[in-house]
Amino acid sequence: MAQKKAAKKTSAAAAVPPQLFWRREGADFLVTNDFGHYAWLKKKDFDALAAGKVGEKHPLFAGLSAKGFVRDRLDFDSLAAKWRSKNAYLNTGPGLHILVLTLKCNHKCLYCQAAAGGAGARDTDMTPATARACVDFAFKSSNPGITIEFQGGEPLLNWPALVAAVKHARSRAKAAGKELKLALVSNFSLMTEEKARFLMEHEVSVCTSLDGPADLHNKNRCFSGGNSHAVTLKWLKYFQKKNADQPAGIRVFKPSALLTVSRYSLSRHKEIIDEYVKAGLEDIFIRPLAPIGYARNLWDKIGYEAGDFAAFYLKSLDYILKLNRSGVVLKEKMASMMLDKIINSRDPGYLDARCPCGAAIGQIAYNYNGDLYTCDEGRMVGWEGDEVFKVGNVFRDSYRKVMASDATRACVVSSNLEAQPDCARCVYKPYCGVCPVYNYEVQGSLWGDMASNDRCGLFKGIFGALFARLKGPGSEALLKKWVEK
Amino acid sequence: MKNKTISVRVSLGEYGLDAVRYAAHASSGAAHVFIKLAGSGAALVEFSPTGSVPAKKIAAAFRSELAEEKLRAAIYAANRELRDFMILKALSKEEAPVPAPQDDSGLTPEQEKELDALIAQVESEIKQEAAAGAAGDPLGITRTWEDKYGAKKSRKKN
Numbered sequence: 189m190a191q192k193k194a195a196k197k198t199s200a201a202a203a204v205p206p207q208l209f210w211r212r213e214g215a216d217f218l219v220t221n222d223f224g225h226y227a228w229l230k231k232k233d234f235d236a237l238a239a240g241k242v243g244e245k246h247p248l249f250a251g252l253s254a255k256g257f258v259r260d261r262l263d264f265d266s267l268a269a270k271w272r273s274k275n276a277y278l279n280t281g282p283g284l285h286i287l288v289l290t291l292k293c294n295h296k297c298l299y300c301q302a303a304a305g306g307a308g309a310r311d312t313d314m315t316p317a318t319a320r321a322c323v324d325f326a327f328k329s330s331n332p333g334i335t336i337e338f339q340g341g342e343p344l345l346n347w348p349a350l351v352a353a354v355k356h357a358r359s360r361a362k363a364a365g366k367e368l369k370l371a372l373v374s375n376f377s378l379m380t381e382e383k384a385r386f387l388m389e390h391e392v393s394v395c396t397s398l399d400g401p402a403d404l405h406n407k408n409r410c411f412s413g414g415n416s417h418a419v420t421l422k423w424l425k426y427f428q429k430k431n432a433d434q435p436a437g438i439r440v441f442k443p444s445a446l447l448t449v450s451r452y453s454l455s456r457h458k459e460i461i462d463e464y465v466k467a468g469l470e471d472i473f474i475r476p477l478a479p480i481g482y483a484r485n486l487w488d489k490i491g492y493e494a495g496d497f498a499a500f501y502l503k504s505l506d507y508i509l510k511l512n513r514s515g516v517v518l519k520e521k522m523a524s525m526m527l528d529k530i531i532n533s534r535d536p537g538y539l540d541a542r543c544p545c546g547a548a549i550g551q552i553a554y555n556y557n558g559d560l561y562t563c564d565e566g567r568m569v570g571w572e573g574d575e576v577f578k579v580g581n582v583f584r585d586s587y588r589k590v591m592a593s594d595a596t597r598a599c600v601v602s603s604n605l606e607a608q609p610d611c612a613r614c615v616y617k618p619y620c621g622v623c624p625v626y627n628y629e630v631q632g633s634l635w636g637d638m639a640s641n642d643r644c645g646l647f648k649g650i651f652g653a654l655f656a657r658l659k660g661p662g663s664e665a666l667l668k669k670w671v672e673k
Numbered sequence: 674m675k676n677k678t679i680s681v682r683v684s685l686g687e688y689g690l691d692a693v694r695y696a697a698h699a700s701s702g703a704a705h706v707f708i709k710l711a712g713s714g715a716a717l718v719e720f721s722p723t724g725s726v727p728a729k730k731i732a733a734a735f736r737s738e739l740a741e742e743k744l745r746a747a748i749y750a751a752n753r754e755l756r757d758f759m760i761l762k763a764l765s766k767e768e769a770p771v772p773a774p775q776d777d778s779g780l781t782p783e784q785e786k787e788l789d790a791l792i793a794q795v796e797s798e799i800k801q802e803a804a805a806g807a808a809g810d811p812l813g814i815t816r817t818w819e820d821k822y823g824a825k826k827s828r829k830k831n
Contacts (some may be wrong), residue, residue, distance in 0.1 A: 287765045609694070
């Protein structure tokens with residue numbers, strides 16, 4: 189009798205799905221699993237799945253089995269491969285290395301998180317020797333592909349350090365046989381033909397900020413030296429033309445632009461997107477403001493609630509899809525990266541949304557003086573006088589010591605979604621990630637509290653919008669095109 | 674009035690304490706939550722609203738979350754080993770060390786001598802068979818075109 193009962197219990201346990209995250213959306217249920225698969229189910233089908241009653245005769249049996257939702261039909265090799273592909277970053281060290289060449293800047297943007305000093309500020313330039321030491325440190329990473337991003341302040345205000353870093357990095361890459369990508373994030377106001385030529389000859393891609401039409405851009409990005417919007421567009425066009433022409437012996441990348449959404453942007457999604465199309469850009473990265481650094485002081489003027497951004501984002505997404513239908517090529521970058529995970533089970537290299545987050549183990553920020561931080565946001569917290577995210581210094585600390593530093597470990601542990609009580613149960617967990625720096629700045633702890641966390645609310649809004657649109661056949665096809673490779 | 678603290682009694686026989694804790698987390702954005710044991714078989718969960726959401730609504734959301742949490746706990750408990758196995762499988766494949774080329778064959782010197790002699794014998798047999806084979810191929814069927822007719826010649830007329 190006892191044996192019979194035990195057998196019955198085992199059989200019941202075996203019937204439930206091997207893993208299931210879910211969220212009710214109206215009359216339907218969105219279900220996901222850690223392999224990155226998802227499905228939309230009617231309530232009766234969800235109940236059947238949860239009760240382990242999706243048998244071979246069930247109409248959804250084949251589909252759910254293939255996606256790893258049916259326990260006794262698991263394709264171990266295929267599912268493990270999916271998981272591995274989606275979490276490929278776990279096997280490599282930091283790939284993104286952000287060199288802050290100077291804290292000086294000739295702009296005074298309303299939302300600047302970079303804690304920039306004026307163009308005349310002293311002692312905040314990275315020396316060429318420090319730049320080379322930073323490059324050497326970056327090449328200690330176990331990652332076979334290294335991306336070095338030059339930031340500031342305005343990095344073009346420290347041209348000698350940029351040249352030193354670029355040349356040294358190219359030579360190190362050749363010797364080490366590593367793949368190297370170099371990227372410059374600049375407001376273009378100090379760009380010249382000579383500098384542009386050097387960047388193109390050394391295959392440095394360029395990225396700038398474009399906040400929309402001239403009045404909005406210039407309101408957000410104050411530039412006492414002239415018209416920031418006009419300068420931005422002039423050099424965007426320049427690099428686009430060079431990309432189209434591809435001068436002999438040089439590989440020129442398409443330039444890209446970032447949009448930062450301030451309160452002034454919220455009512456102008458169409459104009460902003462039209463401006464990107466007009467500028468010949470094929471990607472738009474709609475990024476919310478974070479109340480970190482200078483932006484925190486002005487939050488009551490330029491900030492907004494997560495719900496406001498979510499509404500802006502959804503309107504923008506739908507407008508982009510509408511433009512796509514009329515033949516305009518434009519993708520939203522955050523959506524593209526999320527979709528790459530959802531549709532292709534691929535790691536798009538989005539360090540802000542992965543588990544654990546990219547702090548130190550995915551990226552390192554190098555301050556002008558060689559100090560190392562978990563990320564650029566962590567460096568900004570340091571600039572405010574709190575060194576909680578400092579992981580070392582290029583001259584004093586070994587790579588091993590940095591990777592095993594207290595700050596690195598604390599960020600890894602606190603951004604492990606398995607250990608976050610809300611995230612571990614969230615339907616978006618297979619694709620999401622938390623930010624310990626945001627949590628620390630906004631909620632006072634690395635762990636934060638997701639139930640009241642605006643970043644979490646915002647990500648949920650974005651995921652919700654994407655999954656809702658993946659449900660509609662028309663928009664699903666368009667979104668899938670965004671991540672076709 | 675709407676911000677008054679409200680208590681919900683939960684039977685620990687029906688829901689585990691973990692399920693109670695996780696369900697309570699979902700309400701932590703709207704209320705301070707305090708969980709205490711109420712005797713041996715129950716927990717008392719107190720909600721003190723921190724914002725405009727009424728306590729009754731928070732308690733209702735907690736009860737709904739609790740039911741879902743029970744299902745989550747059941748699925749998790751039934752699959753823990755399977756899930757661990759899958760993740761380990763995914764991780765281990767990548768990390769499996771590539772077998773290093775071995776410096777020696779692992780044979781003793783005597784065995785190596787024996788093997789060398791065997792290889793020499795086999796090679797000698799192959800040579801003999803090849804020679805015999807060639808003799809037994811008067812039409813040259815096993816020979817290549819070039820062996821038979823030489824390299825391609827120019828067709829250019831003089």
